[in-house]
Amino acid sequence: MSGARENKPGTVWGGALILGVLAAVCTALVVWTQHVTEPRIEQNRKDFLEQSLAPALGGLYFDSDLSKSAISIEPPHELPGNGPATVYRVYRELEPVAALFVVTARDGYSGPIRLLIGIENNGKISAVRIIEHSETPGLGDKIEASKSDWVEQFPGKSLSDPDLENWAIKRDGGVFDQLTGASITPRAVIKAIRETLLYFEANRDTVFAVEQPAEDTNE
Numbered sequence: 014m015s016g017a018r019e020n021k022p023g024t025v026w027g028g029a030l031i032l033g034v035l036a037a038v039c040t041a042l043v044v045w046t047q048h049v050t051e052p053r054i055e056q057n058r059k060d061f062l063e064q065s066l067a068p069a070l071g072g073l074y075f076d077s078d079l080s081k082s083a084i085s086i087e088p089p090h091e092l093p094g095n096g097p098a099t100v101y102r103v104y105r106e107l108e109p110v111a112a113l114f115v116v117t118a119r120d121g122y123s124g125p126i127r128l129l130i131g132i133e134n135n136g137k138i139s140a141v142r143i144i145e146h147s148e149t150p151g152l153g154d155k156i157e158a159s160k161s162d163w164v165e166q167f168p169g170k171s172l173s174d175p176d177l178e179n180w181a182i183k184r185d186g187g188v189f190d191q192l193t194g195a196s197i198t199p200r201a202v203i204k205a206i207r208e209t210l211l212y213f214e215a216n217r218d219t220v221f222a223v224e225q226p227a228e229d230t231n232e
C-alpha cells in the first residue's frame with residue numbers, strides 16, 4: 014500500500030483557481046494602493062524640493078511650481094563642474110523672477126563642493142547655500158549657513174557689484190571675507206559663484222526660454 018495521496022484533476026484545478034484569484038486580488042491591491050498614495054508621494058516630493066530650494070530664494074515671492082521648472086544643462090558648458098547642472102526657473106505670473114543653479118565647485122580643499130546659487134532676473138544674487146561638501150570641520154565647513162554667516166555676504170551682489178576682478182577674498186585683492194586658516198575653500202566657492210553669474214548673464218534668455226512652465230494648477 015502506498016502512503017502517497019493521488020491528486021485528482023479537479024483538486025489541482027481548484028487549487029490553481031484559488032491561487033489565480035489570490036494573485037489577482039493582490040495585484041489589484043497593489044495597483045489601488047499605488048493609485049491612492051501616488052498624489053500624496055508627489056505632493057511630499059514637491060514640498061521637500063521647495064523647502065530645500067527656499068533658502069536660495071532669499072524670500073522672493075513666486076507662484077510657479079519649482080518641481081516642473083527644472084532643466085538640466087548638459088556638458089560641455091561654462092558652469093562650474095564637469096557634469097550636468099540643474100537649474101530651477103522661478104516665475105511670478107509667468108514672468109521670470111530668478112534662477113536657482115545647482116553647480117559643483119571642483120577645487121575645494123577636500124573635494125567637490127555642491128552649491129545652490131540663486132540669481133534674480135536682474136543679475137543679483139538672492140542667496141547661496143552649500144548643499145554638500147567634505148571640507149574640514151572647524152575650518153572649511155564654515156561655508157555652511159548653519160556653521161557661520163560667511164555665505165550671508167553674497168545676497169545682493171552681482172557682476173557689477175563688486176567689479177569682476179574683485180570677486181575674490183580680501184587677501185587676493187577682492188572684497189569678500191576669507192575664513193581663518195582656510196583660504197582654499199572660500200576661493201573655490203567664490204570662483205563658482207562668479208562663473209555661475211557669468212553664465213547667467215550670457216545665457217539668461219536661453220535659460221528661461223526652454224520649456225516655459227505652465228501656470229501651477231496644483232494637480
Ligand SMILES: Cc1cc2nc3c(=O)[nH]c(=O)nc-3n(C[C@H](O)[C@H](O)[C@H](O)COP(=O)(O)O)c2cc1C
Pocket residue numbers: 122123148149150152153154194195196197198199
Ligand atoms: C588637516 C588640515 C585640514 C585643512 N582643511 C582645510 C579646509 O577645509 N579648507 C581650506 O581652505 N584649508 C584647509 N586647510 C589649510 C590649507 O592647507 C591652507 O593652509 C589654507 O587653506 C590656507 O591657505 P593660504 O595659505 O593660501 O591662505 C587644512 C589644513 C590642514 C592641515
